[in-house]
Amino acid sequence: MTWKLSEAMTYKKLYGILLLLASLLANQAAFAAKPAPPKDNKLVEIGQRIYREGLLPSGQPLRAVVQGDLGLSGVQAACIKCHRRSGLGTIEGGSSVLPVTGTSLYQPGPAGLWQRFGFKTQSSDIFRPAYTDATLGKAIREGVTPTQRALRAPMPKYALGNEDMKALIAYLKTLSNAPSPGVDETTMHVATVIAPDADPAERKAMLDVIEAYLKDKNSETRGETRRRQTSKEVMFTSYRKLDLSVWELQGAPETWEAQLVEKYRQRPVFALVSGLAGNHWEPVHAFCEHTEVACLFPNTDVPVIQPDDFFTVYFSRGLSLEAEVLAKHLAAQAPSGPIVQVFRDTPKGAIAAEQFRQALQAAGQTAPKERKLGSDEKLDAKFWIELVKTEHPGALVLWLRSDDLAGAEAAGLDKVNTYLSASLVRDQVPQSLKALPNIHLVATWDTAEARQPRVARAQVWLQSRKVPFTHEILQVDTFWTLLTVTDATKHLAGNFSPAYLIERIEDMTESVGVLSIYPHLSLGPGQRFAAKSARVWKFSADGTLMPASEWINP
Incomplete structure (x- = not known):
């Protein structure tokens, strides 16, 4: 269901108004009386497939018509395309896509508010009456509200039979119907997950940032809580104290999901923020998908790449992205010998x-x-000399840590184009290798000099809180995650839905991304990796990095 703005409105005014309206409508949905949830779980499951996949129980695609005669079918007709996973809507261009959750539909809607802000409507009604199952079905099929006002494009008109309509409405009544159990009237509970193979020094560096940030934030929240109790502004309705649990995992990876389920049972959380792992993240990812808990920007080089998964958002595809970028670069270079x-x-x-x-x-x-x-x-100079002598590489790609590279300079690598992974060596490339003319690094971030203006805020903040700045990339990533998550929660307008939190982060990542170590971060609906490109760098004579390729998005 979509409203369109008058053309006389400036874009700056438009965006501010849309944000306000989205918050008002979502806030109205959050605190309204909720319709009775359907008791037929099978019916809800059918409605979920219609909403998310555009698939009818018959196996046929959902069909609709938009803008008079433009046909849509299947996933292109699915409600989720505009109304998002949460059902709480979004802002798209010059239009605001309204919430379609049961709590928003089954109560009166503030039509007059839209008119006062310049929306073109065909009715002078001050309020849109609450929908019933019958009037909602008519709106979905015929595109008219309970007052017979025509809904504007791009809201389609759907060809749904009675039973399919019943299933879809049953699912809408469950959408974002209850707040996360990790949120109460005063506190938002979050956790960070640390795998047993996480580096101890990195663990301390990450926790130092998280604990300092939450201490600082909670001192501010005391004032914000007073404003929430006295202010009429929608933004303040989401303010809560942040309570952190550190979930330390133990044992083999195949036992981790069960451990997480038990920790969540004992203390539910609204989201997992940051986090740290060595060789595995799959069990944590699986837990978040199965439990529908938001998992936000964990520090891992081995993210799970599953296009249809929703609840985990990563900085990048890590080693997979580096490998694809390097392959594309070398294919263009055509090395004289074997890779x-x-x-x-x-x-x-x-x-x-x-x-x-x-x-x-x-x-x-x-x-x-x-x-x-x-x-x-164990690797030593003898290994490297034998490798180069035997293989005669035209390009040497080393998926190794910095401590594996001891003695490599003795193998004549000054004559071989050699490529290292930034995810594995971090910022600890041996000086003896930096001095060689053909040593390269593939990385998703740019040089320390280039990123300095973007990370200055994090550095100053950490220094002012006396947090030792020992792991720049890890600590700036962690700070950025916390900043983004807390900013996003301000715009939830009381809708403590993990899906809605992720959607708000999708919408705002690009604007907050200017404060990260990455030259560009962005997310859109369904995108789960914010940094989408990497670059090949080469060490200059003085050991600094200079570009050896453009930014490559494979």
């Missing part, structure tokens, strides 16, 4: 090597030669 990749038999090494192999072959290149190392195999 040789070296990796350890670990989850990180296997993921990087497999993704690089596939991407190189997809680019029409010969599969690389490979050296797979044991997880504990």
